[in-house]
Amino acid sequence: MEVNYAQEMLDALSQGQMDAAQSAFAKSLRQDSDELIYSLAEELYALGFLNQSRRAYKKLLAKYPDEDDIRTALADIAIEDGEVDEAQNYLAQIKPDSPAYLQALLVKADIYQAEGLTESAEYSLLQAEDLAPEEIIIQFALAEFYYANLAYQKAIPRYRKLLLQGEREISRVDIVARLGVAYAAVGNYDNAIGYLEQIKPQQMTLDTQFQLAVLYQETNREEEAIKLFNAILDSDPKYTSIYPLLGQSYERLQQPEEAFRVYQAGLIQDEMNTKLYHLAGHAAEKSGDDTAAEAYYQKALSIDESDTTALFMLADLYLQHNQYAQALSLLEKENKEIEDERFNWYLARIYQAIGDDGKAKQYWQEATPLFQENSDFMLDLINWYHEQGQPEAEIEALQRYLFLVPDDLDMQMRLEDLAY
DSSP states (O other): OOOOOOHHHHHHHHTTOOHHHHHHHHHHHHSSOHHHHHEEEEEHHHHTOOOHHHHHHHHHHHTTTOOOHHHHHHHHHHHTTOHHHHHHHHHHHHTTTTTHHHHHHHHHHHHHHTTTOHHHHHHHHHHHHOOOOOOOEEEEHHHHHHHHHOOOOHHHHHHHHHHHOOOETTEEEEHHHHHHHHHHHHOOOHHHHHTTTSSSSSGGGGGHHHHHHHHHHTTOOOHHHHHHHHHHHOOOOOOOTTHHHHHHHHHHTTOOOHHHHHHHHHHHHOTOOOHHHHHHHHHHHTTOOHHHHHHHHHHHHHOOOHHHHHHHHHHHHHHTTOHHHHHHHHHHHHHOOOOTTHHHHHHHHHHTTTTTTHHHHHHHHHHHGTTOOOOOHHHHHHHHHHHHHHHHHHHHHHHHHHHHTTTOOHHHHEEEEEEO
């Protein structure tokens, strides 16, 4: 009975017997049939033993120099090893009339993609498509190429074609999931949900469940989003990107206590997540716990001193309670370190509130060109002009505000009273 040294090597590898595996490999190259050596080369490549796989393929190529599929295999190994020039050298030897030419084009596309040469990669794939337009692996390669490069409009028809050909999964890629994500990316949420809902729950990855939950949220299906977000957290509480979204869904359903609970749970898992501190602070404010809100904003700033979101949320909190000294101290300190146009607006409000009209005027003048498209700013500016007894400037600001918010009846009446 003929000894199968290739199988002996694989058995030794599975048992962690590296010396025995190496000995069997050497015997395989000397004594096994070419078919066994070829099969061994494939197995070794799949297992990540690239050097041994390369040696086996090279032995075969020396014996069968016209077998271009061996060259494509060697090119794949060279790519894995980062030897791009070597890979291209193998591929250049494969002529267009070779049965391996299609595979060579796919490998070329991989090389170009890895080097950031997306146009060259696409050209190679389209060449392959011209030669074999119905070849499933080529349609899949093109779909994946466009998907990876965010060209979803081009990826979608190719994924759909694969589904129509009965291909639901290729190389462990779920075609239906790909279509769901691609449709979501182009804003077609209904189609995206339709595809993702076709996947059985037990076959759906957590990331796919997350994508579907986000789509439910985007289409105002908050209860379905909440149910799915919570299911993901039951499986993996450290899936921290869920907590802000789940809390916001609860807020939209007017359940602030649940939202606050979610943000707190998120901070247990990720205590450095400044966005969760913002949301927790805002939820605390809505619940009337301004002391907790202040603590959350301050914690965010202790993590990131340049966190302008927390900075201005805290400043707003101080202003609501007429704590002008705290607000002024906070903003003047950070104004020296951070560039943000909102400083002028906030400092104008503070100096106006404490009666320092000179500084208030300076900051209002500096802020006005920056925020004329902001209706909230224009309301503040209108009140400043009103306090200063400047009716002409107030009228001009009112007109600008009503251009932005034409259906504000109270401001329309105020303008009419001033103008006439």
